[in-house]
Amino acid sequence: VGRCEVGDIIFLGIAFVFIGLCLLYVRAVDKL
Amino acid sequence: MPPMILDIARFVGFGVVILALAYPLGLYMAKVYSGEKTWLTPVLVPVERVVYRVAGIDPNEDMPWTAYAISLLIFNLVCFTILYLMLRFQGVLPLNPQHAVGMKPDLAFNTAVSFVGNTDWQAYAGETQVSQLTQMAGLTWQMFVSTAVGATVLIALIRAFGRKGAHAIGNFWVDLTRSWLYILLPICVVLGLVMVSQGTVQTLAARVSVRTVEGATQTLSVGPVAATEAIKTLGVDGGGVFNANSAHPFENPTPLTNWIEMLAVLVIPAGLVFTFGKMAGNMKQGIAVFAAMAILFAISVGVMYGFEQAGNPNLTRSGVDQVASATQSGGNTEGKEVRFGVAESILFASLNTASAGGNANASMSSMTPISGGMALWNLMTAEVVFGGVGCGLYTMLTFALLAVFIAGLMVGRTPEYLGKKIGSREIKLAMLAVLAMNIGILVFTAIAVLAPAGLAGRLSLGPHGLSEILYAFTSAVGNNGTAFAGLNAASLFYTTMIGINILIGRYLLIVPVLAVAGSVAAKTTLAPSVGTFPTDTPLFTGLLIGVVVVVGALTFFPVAALGPILEHVLMTAGRLF
Numbered sequence: 001v002g003r004c005e006v007g008d009i010i011f012l013g014i015a016f017v018f019i020g021l022c023l024l025y026v027r028a029v030d031k032l
Numbered sequence: 033m034p035p036m037i038l039d040i041a042r043f044v045g046f047g048v049v050i051l052a053l054a055y056p057l058g059l060y061m062a063k064v065y066s067g068e069k070t071w072l073t074p075v076l077v078p079v080e081r082v083v084y085r086v087a088g089i090d091p092n093e094d095m096p097w098t099a100y101a102i103s104l105l106i107f108n109l110v111c112f113t114i115l116y117l118m119l120r121f122q123g124v125l126p127l128n129p130q131h132a133v134g135m136k137p138d139l140a141f142n143t144a145v146s147f148v149g150n151t152d153w154q155a156y157a158g159e160t161q162v163s164q165l166t167q168m169a170g171l172t173w174q175m176f177v178s179t180a181v182g183a184t185v186l187i188a189l190i191r192a193f194g195r196k197g198a199h200a201i202g203n204f205w206v207d208l209t210r211s212w213l214y215i216l217l218p219i220c221v222v223l224g225l226v227m228v229s230q231g232t233v234q235t236l237a238a239r240v241s242v243r244t245v246e247g248a249t250q251t252l253s254v255g256p257v258a259a260t261e262a263i264k265t266l267g268v269d270g271g272g273v274f275n276a277n278s279a280h281p282f283e284n285p286t287p288l289t290n291w292i293e294m295l296a297v298l299v300i301p302a303g304l305v306f307t308f309g310k311m312a313g314n315m316k317q318g319i320a321v322f323a324a325m326a327i328l329f330a331i332s333v334g335v336m337y338g339f340e341q342a343g344n345p346n347l348t349r350s351g352v353d354q355v356a357s358a359t360q361s362g363g364n365t366e367g368k369e370v371r372f373g374v375a376e377s378i379l380f381a382s383l384n385t386a387s388a389g390g391n392a393n394a395s396m397s398s399m400t401p402i403s404g405g406m407a408l409w410n411l412m413t414a415e416v417v418f419g420g421v422g423c424g425l426y427t428m429l430t431f432a433l434l435a436v437f438i439a440g441l442m443v444g445r446t447p448e449y450l451g452k453k454i455g456s457r458e459i460k461l462a463m464l465a466v467l468a469m470n471i472g473i474l475v476f477t478a479i480a481v482l483a484p485a486g487l488a489g490r491l492s493l494g495p496h497g498l499s500e501i502l503y504a505f506t507s508a509v510g511n512n513g514t515a516f517a518g519l520n521a522a523s524l525f526y527t528t529m530i531g532i533n534i535l536i537g538r539y540l541l542i543v544p545v546l547a548v549a550g551s552v553a554a555k556t557t558l559a560p561s562v563g564t565f566p567t568d569t570p571l572f573t574g575l576l577i578g579v580v581v582v583v584g585a586l587t588f589f590p591v592a593a594l595g596p597i598l599e600h601v602l603m604t605a606g607r608l609f
Contacts, residue, residue, distance in 0.1 A: 011138060014528075015112050015113075016109065022105050029543055030547065030550075
């Protein structure tokens, strides 16, 4: 309880990478 | 009066009441999003101004679709991070009378993604694993915000159709603020109080000890249920305080609350169709779409009711009387609350799968295979039968673009919708949205049935086990949140896979839909001509239904044949799962 784990980096990373990819997707779709 | 006639009268009555509530609400919402004066404006405008000032928002800024989408994505990422940290560290945060410990990282990820993505899929038991602070300031707050986000995308799309040669589609922050401040919050205050008056609990305490009629002492879980229940249903969210959701008597204590919950689930999505008609400047356009949704909904209720009322043929062969009569409701009552019976369980299940409701007052897994399959079908057709707040209609409008395109191909007319010429760019974008959902369902289900960790989560074998897995991913990608029951969704495999699936279903649909908005806003509006295919007629309603059904049927029929359809055939042959 109250401690960071490796899993935090993994799962926060999944969300950040996914939204980051979505931001790139916005750019790609805009050029479609 | 025969029980079936009473049930049909109940369904028709529900339709009439929802229509009577949705139409005026739709007109009110059109005023809110158009910035016109409403009866709440004098009270709420000062609050709205304070929100903009504190948040540093310029309400007059008009955003291109890219800026609108980027604002939405960044806002959602911030919401996710806050909720994730709250779930992880709730054990050391205040307002934790149940002494809930922090969730494991994978479960916190799954839950945070689920509530930020308006899915409210629950792989946890709320009464034991969530503190009051997390419930109120985390989950319930996200129900307001994620619902409002869905509405912003729809309103941006509708607004774009009304613009000519514009490079912008509105202001995300203004649409977001107006959604929760003018629509969700006022109705939820009233709804919450009505729920309390009916016996829905509302307290900061975690448990209460009561003396039973036998004289024993029993400890019951309680919490801020009524407030959650209001937005849980109105926002078409579905994440209940209790694991049993709306089957729990503290969430849904009376037949009246059951009706109120059903009405609350459908009133905004149905109302938004009239908002669309009003803002499009032609109410017939809204009525044409509403009619398509209503017909699909009636088919869903009719099929589910018919099969549930017929019951299990194996029981009939064993001499069990399943026929409705003056002394019994009849039908398949397994997994259903006796308080609600077959009819209200079916209506509840149908409207919560046709919309993105995610609420449940009965077990889907206990339904007959075709009824369970119909609920699955509702999810597979992208929950366009009213759908979630905003997301149902913007997905239906995506299908409408495909419908006019197909009609154009068939009769040689230039595809037009609401005065906008629909070109290859809009169709490509619409297909990107449709394909994202299909990939999310089929690819993820295929991985789960091939992976040992995926198969280990099943409770049942055979076609019913496939339905459990298929339903989970269909519910997740459709941002619905109902569970089929049976599947152990709390394993690392499913928390991760379902979490990613929710992200795909939410954001890989929103981005192309906003791109369509940007595209049509930039176009000029054409006057109707003899070459225009009218989209406010019964013919278009039929075409729209056809496109929704065919896209669903062609894409998902093979997997449905291996799941609920095969299970039905085996059930009639005497084999149960």
